[in-house]
Amino acid sequence: MSTVTASFPNTATEWRLPSRGKVAMAGLIIAESAIFTIFVVAYLFYLGKSITGPTREVLETPIVYTICLLSSSLTIHFAARCLERGIGFAFLGLWLLTIVLGGLFLYGTAQEWHRLIYEHGLTISTNLFGTTYYSLVGLHAFHVTAGLIMLSVVAIFGFFGRMGVSQSDRIGVLSMYWHFVDAVWVVVFTVVYVLGR
Numbered sequence: 253m254s255t256v257t258a259s260f261p262n263t264a265t266e267w268r269l270p271s272r273g274k275v276a277m278a279g280l281i282i283a284e285s286a287i288f289t290i291f292v293v294a295y296l297f298y299l300g301k302s303i304t305g306p307t308r309e310v311l312e313t314p315i316v317y318t319i320c321l322l323s324s325s326l327t328i329h330f331a332a333r334c335l336e337r338g339i340g341f342a343f344l345g346l347w348l349l350t351i352v353l354g355g356l357f358l359y360g361t362a363q364e365w366h367r368l369i370y371e372h373g374l375t376i377s378t379n380l381f382g383t384t385y386y387s388l389v390g391l392h393a394f395h396v397t398a399g400l401i402m403l404s405v406v407a408i409f410g411f412f413g414r415m416g417v418s419q420s421d422r423i424g425v426l427s428m429y430w431h432f433v434d435a436v437w438v439v440v441f442t443v444v445y446v447l448g449r
Contacts, residue, residue: 402426
């Protein structure tokens, strides 16, 4: 018997720990996804069980404001890419556009709630539908508000010239959160305004 020796090239790859920020944000997103799952399941479970008061027929589909929020995922993505390439002016412009689009979405949510409360008498304590609707949509609106606060802080740093290529990893972490908020809205929109009708 003859033995054949095979030589493999020595290709030692260097392994690095993943970014702490991205790991932390991934952990936060997983935890927040669990919370949103509970609220979505509660909404679906109690859907149609209110016997008094206004229910889902008073909802109007917020298509324009949904387009605004989903478009903000594109603007924040391209803003992060501009920062990575060192194009600060384009980064700041796209970043501000992201804030405006998110703000328009919140304005639309506030407008819808005002209409539901004052025209239809639907509050969080009116019935089960009101409780689950405001809890689910309100939880999402809270996350959008938190995201807009963080985006605004970054914009302030950008105005003072403190945002550069060295900050692109941190901006990537923040954009992960914003993409999560947008993805959650797709689920909430589908459950509340499409399946719930």
